Every structure is written in structure tokens, then in C-alpha cells.
Amino acid sequence: MSRLRARYGAGPAHLLVLIASFAIAGAAVVGWIQRPRDLEGVLIWFAAAVALHDFVLLPLYSLLDRITVARLPVRSAAYVRVPAIISGLLMLVLFPTILGFGAHREQAASGIAEHGYLLRWLLLTAALFLVSALAYALGPIRRSA
Amino acid sequence: MSRVRLPLPDPEKPPPGPFRPEFWRSPLRSPQLTAMLGLVLLIGLPAVALTGLLSNDAYQPGLGGNALGRDVHGPLDLYLFGWPSDPSWLYAFTQGAHVIIGLAVFPVVLTKLWSVIPRLFEWPPVRSPAHALERLSLALLVGSALFEFVTGILNIQYWYAFPFDFTQAHYYGAWVFIGALLAHIPLKLPTMRRSLALRKAVLDGAGPLASPAVDAHARPLTSPNPGPATLTRRGLLTAVGGASLILMLQGVGQSVGGPLRSLAFLLPRGRTRPGPLGFPVNKTWIGTGLQRGAVGAKWRLTVRAERTVVFTREQLLALPQHTYDLPIACVEGWSTTQSWTGVRVQDLAALAGASGRMMLTTTSLEQGTYGSATLGHEQVSDPETLLALRVNGLDLPLDHGYPARIISPAIPGVHCTKWVSEMQFQTVEA
Numbered sequence: 001m002s003r004l005r006a007r008y009g010a011g012p013a014h015l016l017v018l019i020a021s022f023a024i025a026g027a028a029v030v031g032w033i034q035r036p037r038d039l040e041g042v043l044i045w046f047a048a049a050v051a052l053h054d055f056v057l058l059p060l061y062s063l064l065d066r067i068t069v070a071r072l073p074v075r076s077a078a079y080v081r082v083p084a085i086i087s088g089l090l091m092l093v094l095f096p097t098i099l100g101f102g103a104h105r106e107q108a109a110s111g112i113a114e115h116g117y118l119l120r121w122l123l124l125t126a127a128l129f130l131v132s133a134l135a136y137a138l139g140p141i142r143r144s145a
Numbered sequence: 146m147s148r149v150r151l152p153l154p155d156p157e158k159p160p161p162g163p164f165r166p167e168f169w170r171s172p173l174r175s176p177q178l179t180a181m182l183g184l185v186l187l188i189g190l191p192a193v194a195l196t197g198l199l200s201n202d203a204y205q206p207g208l209g210g211n212a213l214g215r216d217v218h219g220p221l222d223l224y225l226f227g228w229p230s231d232p233s234w235l236y237a238f239t240q241g242a243h244v245i246i247g248l249a250v251f252p253v254v255l256t257k258l259w260s261v262i263p264r265l266f267e268w269p270p271v272r273s274p275a276h277a278l279e280r281l282s283l284a285l286l287v288g289s290a291l292f293e294f295v296t297g298i299l300n301i302q303y304w305y306a307f308p309f310d311f312t313q314a315h316y317y318g319a320w321v322f323i324g325a326l327l328a329h330i331p332l333k334l335p336t337m338r339r340s341l342a343l344r345k346a347v348l349d350g351a352g353p354l355a356s357p358a359v360d361a362h363a364r365p366l367t368s369p370n371p372g373p374a375t376l377t378r379r380g381l382l383t384a385v386g387g388a389s390l391i392l393m394l395q396g397v398g399q400s401v402g403g404p405l406r407s408l409a410f411l412l413p414r415g416r417t418r419p420g421p422l423g424f425p426v427n428k429t430w431i432g433t434g435l436q437r438g439a440v441g442a443k444w445r446l447t448v449r450a451e452r453t454v455v456f457t458r459e460q461l462l463a464l465p466q467h468t469y470d471l472p473i474a475c476v477e478g479w480s481t482t483q484s485w486t487g488v489r490v491q492d493l494a495a496l497a498g499a500s501g502r503m504m505l506t507t508t509s510l511e512q513g514t515y516g517s518a519t520l521g522h523e524q525v526s527d528p529e530t531l532l533a534l535r536v537n538g539l540d541l542p543l544d545h546g547y548p549a550r551i552i553s554p555a556i557p558g559v560h561c562t563k564w565v566s567e568m569q570f571q572t573v574e575a
Contacts, residue, residue: 009273017328018278024324025285027220031317034216038309042292042318045307049291050284053255058262070375077375085384086391089252093298093392094411102303106413108432109303110425111544120410124391 061088079136083128091121159268169263172371173381179366180340181382182257183333189250190290190326196243197319200476203228203236203557209506209519211560215313221320230527233554234482237474240557241400244301244478249393251294256385258287263365279332286325292318301477303413399479414479421537422545424481427473427558430543433511440510440564444548446532450570451498458548461534464488469529473558485552487533490525490568499570502526506569507551507562518560522573524553532565 005011032039069080096102098117107113159165206212207224217224229235271277296315299306307314398408398415402425409415417423446456466486474480494503502522509516524530530553534541541547546563553561 007274009275014275014332015278017331018282021282021285021324021328024221024327025321028317028320028324031215031219031221031320032314034219035214035310035313038314041308042314045295045309045314046288046292046318049295050288053258053287053291054262054265058259070372072375074373074375078377078380081376082380082384082387085381086387089255089385089388090391090411092255093248093251094302094395096299096302096304096306097411097413101306102299102413105303105305109428110413111429111431112416112418114413114416117411124411128387 076136079132080129083125083132086128087121087125090124094121154269156269156272163263163266164268166263166365166368167370168266169365169368170370170372171368172374173376173378174260174263175367176336176340177344178378178381179257179260180337180344182253182260183337184341185253186250186257187330187337189246189253193243193247193250194319194323194326196239196246197315198223199239200236200243200557201316202226203239203555204560205519205521205556208504208521210517211519213310213312213514215316221317227521227523228556230523230530230554230556233469233471233529234474234480235555236557237400237472237480237482240474240476241396241478241480244297245393245396245400247294247297248396249389251298252385252388252392254290254294256381261366267365282325282328285321286329289318289322289325293322301412303477396478399477402479402481409479414477417481422539422542424483425473425479426544427475428511428513428563433513433564435510435564440543440548444566446549446565447567448493448497448570449568450494450503454493454497458534461488461532461549464492466534467528467531469531469552469554471529471531471552471554473552473561474556475558480558484537485531485533486535486538487531487549487552489528490530490532490551490553491528493532493568494525494570497570499572502573502575503570504573506571507565508567508569509562510564510566515559515562518551518562520551520553520556520560524556525570527554529554532568 001012004015008015029039032042065081069077069084072080091098094117098121100115100117103114162168201223202225204211205224205228206215206217206222215222271280293315296307296311296318300311300315305311394408395412395415396409398405398410399412406417407415414425417425444458446458446461448454448456465488467489468484468486470482470484472480472482490505494500494505503525504519504521505525506517506519520530530551532549533546533552534549536542536545541550546565549565550563551561551565
């Protein structure tokens, strides 16, 4: 047992848990292989999801923050950051709808041609910044009260 | 046997850039923040995974052609139980929860990834075989989580940008995620508990965060070179929680419907057409490409069991009619409950001489992906399972399946076949 710990770097439970986990992942690949033409696309999307998040999205928003909001006075930076994070996350999740990427399929499915999502997102963003500005303006009053 | 010694990276000399702890400046990163986010995900992610597995069960992939070509006899094709037909809102609830919780949890997932990103660049990259395997498992965890969220989020917005079949990819991808999560939880639970206990100790005034014991445990998440504190932890949680709340309400709006539907103002299902027949449609008549003549006076319904019986719409209307309030619940997480009137499927089975435990395969005039669906005996034996001819007191509109459609409690909407042309009852063994 101690030899395993010395060679492997952790106890047997650690090894067993990970082997079980990899076995499940392997079985999932067997499931994907049912449509061999799909497998390549799945694996590419799988790897691209990690690469795009870790090496593009995260550095990009960190950099964006560093060259904009982080240069603001400390007292006001948070009041810009909070609405910007909310608005940005909504765009990240809902951009297919907001920018109309699924509109054609959606109309065939629902029979409704809906427009104006971008305007709604902009209005919501404006409202978030407005609330934040109010909180900023009222902040000192509340603290002094 | 001689041992080959590879030149190992010097653990004390990380290359410049992100491999050095001082590269990471945010004063917000800490084991405590990561543990708090981890606790939220410890509840949220299993809920999303479980409701997802339930959805697979609701589709009853073991019956007829419901699996859409998937071989459902593999090790991960759990088909644990027949899907119940009661309560009628069951699938609307489980699938609504799947999408609502998924939307709400996604910002927390991204924040958790942000909070641990220095770990991606830890130095040395591999300390032991155990460490290497654990990092590989983490790659699967992060990859599958992003894969599942991205495909799910695109699918509910009708943007089928992925070059693969959604159901199969999302289902087996979920298993990669579940497997990796089942390893991650026991391996990291002690760390999370220790971090939360330390946070409590600090809050209780038992000691400053900078005590040596804490420092040893905190590296490398806590920056040794923090920048100015321009956002408090509460500020960060307000931002992430705010985004989660708004996304959650989008899901709630399209799932609960009625006056709440307009909450989903940034999702495709936030609006309906006016009037008693304006409730949401999953596939429009125009979208089928069918000709008007196919559903005119020449339309017939063929019911097959012991014998074959053919009905006109007038003959169906002359049979005993029943009315029930039943939901259409879609995999995209939207649903709508309406008042449906039609003939009990049980009655049609009896007229065709069928009895006992039966499943029912319905075929549509429309030969698309869900042009045929099979209902289990739970649905067939439920008196509320109808071949609907009218809705909300009016004839079915073409978009909702005129001349006749299936409506059945607690099943996915796409299995409620529209423009039905044929019903085939088959006996199933008990």
C-alpha cells in the first residue's frame, strides 16, 4: 500500500475513482461511435470548447477588464463592473437569439417572426447601468446615514 | 533493467508568464471563493444531470423507433423504468427544471473556471502519476461541462450550428460529465469543506487569513501579488447572481407560460400569437411542406390491432368525446397547457379489438424526424391520452395537427404526433 502511495502519488481510492470515471467516459465514446460521421465533430467541439474558453474567452475578458474598468477610480470600478458582467454574460448565453442566428429555424417551428431582441438586450443593459449609477450616487448618503 | 531519467522541469523555476503565481493579480481569487462556488455547483450540477437523465427516460428510447437510430443496448443506455403518465405536468416540470437550472448555473460554472484558472498553469505541470490522472480527469470534466452547456444552450435557441446529432451527442456527453463529476466530488470535497471551515473561522474572528497554515493551503489560488481591490467578493457574487437570476427567469417564463411568458423576453418562446389557438407551436403546417389536400375530405385514420379499422373525421367526432387540460412540454424547456377534446385512445384500441397491456405507435402524414412515435403502456392505458380533434372548444388548427393529433399526459411534446394518419397497437408482455 505504501509502495503504491510512493509510486503513484496517492492512495488506492484515488486510483479506483479515476479509473471508474475514465471507464464511463470510454463507454460514452462507444455511444458516439454509433454515428461514425458524428464522432469527429463531437471530439472537435469537445476540445474546441476547452481551448476557446481557457485560451481565448477568459484571457480576452480579463484583458478587456484590465485595459478599461481596472483603470477607473477604485470607488467607481465596481459600479461599472457589475452591470457589465451581467450584460456580458447574458449576451454570451443568448447571442443566438439576440443576434438572430436561429431565427429562420425558430420561425419555421413557432410560426412567429420575432424581432427586436437586440434592442431588448440594449435596454436591459441600459437599465442595469442606470440602477448601478443610482446605487453609486446614493452610496455615500447611505453610508453617512 | 536500467532506468531512464528524463530531464524533469525544475519545480522551483517556473517559466515566465502564467506559470508563476505572481502573474495572477486578482485579489478575489481564493480557496474560499472557489469553495462557495463549488457548493452551489454541488447542488446545481447534479440537478441538471438528473433531470437530463429523466428526459432520456421520458422519451422511452427502448420503444419502437423512439431512439431515432441510436442503439440503446450499450452500457450507458439506462432505461430504468417506464415513464409514468401521472401527474400530467411531470415532463413539463422535469424538463423545465433541466433548462431553468442549467441556464441559472452556467454563469456560476464560468465563474468557478475563472476562479481556478491559475491551476491550469501550475508548476511543475505533473507531480506524480496520480496528479497526471487527476488533471486528465479535470480536462474531461471541464470539456464535458462546456460541451453540454454549449450544445444545450444552442439547442434551446434553435441554432443547430453543431455538425452532429444533438440528442446522441448531448446524451453521451452527459455521461462523460457525470463520470468526471463523480470523481471530482469525492476528490475535492475535503478541500471544499476545509476552505469553507477556514472561511467560517476567519469570519468568527479565530484568526487572520494570512496565518501560515492558511497560506500553505491557499496557494496558488490566492495571489501573492494582488492588484488593488476594485471589486468586493459581494460585488462579484452580485454580478454572477444577477446574471443567473435573469437567465433563470427567462427559463421560468417559457416553462410556466401564461402571464409569466413575457419574462422570457430574450428567448424564442417569450411570445405567442393572439387568440384561443395562438398558443406555442413546435412545428408549423407550412414547415411540414404537406399539401392541403392531404388533410381534406380524403383524409382517413387507420387503426390497426387485432383488426384494422378506418375512420373519417366525422366518424371520430361521432364517438364519445372527452376533454382534459394537458400540457405540451418541449425538450427546449417551454410548455403550454390547453384544453383538449377528442376520442380516448383506449376506446380506439377497443374498437380495433385490442386488449391488455399495449404500446401504441402513431404515424404522421409528415415524414420528418418525429414523424412516428411510440407510447408505452402507461400512456396508452391512461384515460387522458386522447386522439384530439378540438382544442379550447374549436377545431384543431392546421398548425396544431388538424385533422387529429395525439395528446398524452407527461410525455415530451414531439411524441404527441400531429396530422395522424395511422395508429398501431401492439401487445406488450407484463
